[in-house]
Amino acid sequence: DTTVKQNPRYKLARVGKPVNLICSQTMNHDTMYWYQKKPNQAPKLLLFYYDKILNREADTFEKFQSSRPNNSFCSLYIGSAGLEYSAMYLCASSRDGGFQDTQYFGPGTRLLVL
Amino acid sequence: GDSVTQTEGLVTLTKGLPVMLNCTYQTTYSPFLFWYVQHLNEAPKLLLKSSTDNKRTEHQGFYATLHKSSSSFHLQKSSVQLSDSALYFCALGTGGYKVVFGSGTRLLVSP
Numbered sequence: 688d689t690t691v692k693q694n695p696r697y698k699l700a701r702v703g704k705p706v707n708l709i710c711s712q713t714m715n716h717d718t719m720y721w722y723q724k725k726p727n728q729a730p731k732l733l734l735f736y737y738d739k740i741l742n743r744e745a746d747t748f749e750k751f752q753s754s755r756p757n758n759s760f761c762s763l764y765i766g767s768a769g770l771e772y773s774a775m776y777l778c779a780s781s782r783d784g785g786f787q788d789t790q791y792f793g794p795g796t797r798l799l800v801l
Numbered sequence: 802g803d804s805v806t807q808t809e810g811l812v813t814l815t816k817g818l819p820v821m822l823n824c825t826y827q828t829t830y831s832p833f834l835f836w837y838v839q840h841l842n843e844a845p846k847l848l849l850k851s852s853t854d855n856k857r858t859e860h861q862g863f864y865a866t867l868h869k870s871s872s873s874f875h876l877q878k879s880s881v882q883l884s885d886s887a888l889y890f891c892a893l894g895t896g897g898y899k900v901v902f903g904s905g906t907r908l909l910v911s912p
Contacts, residue, residue: 786899
């Protein structure tokens, strides 16, 4: 099974409120990624876990948090949502995370902040 | 830094015609190129990948050849079908854990 699951598929949030998105995979992959995708833009890497080590991109360091309580699950947390957070959030996993590795994506969570 | 450029945002074609979706990249490292496809309301999934210069890679009727001399990895198909309507992403891996994506090309195939 090469499925990556994401919950919820759609999320409506109010400005200033927290948001928590969930991702899971059962492939025993070492690396899990979170991307932000806005219309007509490339998926933007926000952060990734290699095993238990979290790596956050410098330009989004303070905006997003994440946790990975076990190999299968990974969350993306926004402490205080702003209008600019409205986007599709894609989770992906790969076997060991090397740049040659295929990434397996979930269907995404569409977040709308009002 | 590393980058990927997909010049067409939208390509519309009639079924049965050939298609080429452009992908060029910039990097100072040895490149590894991917094409991912995302159908409506589905997850993006790998279509094909390559790191070998001047070698054609094929999958599900699509093919691409990495040309390091021109920094290109264009995606082609000789005869598109209605089911090929989707969003296509080109992506570049050059080292470490990071892959850089292009902005995507939406292919719309009409009857």
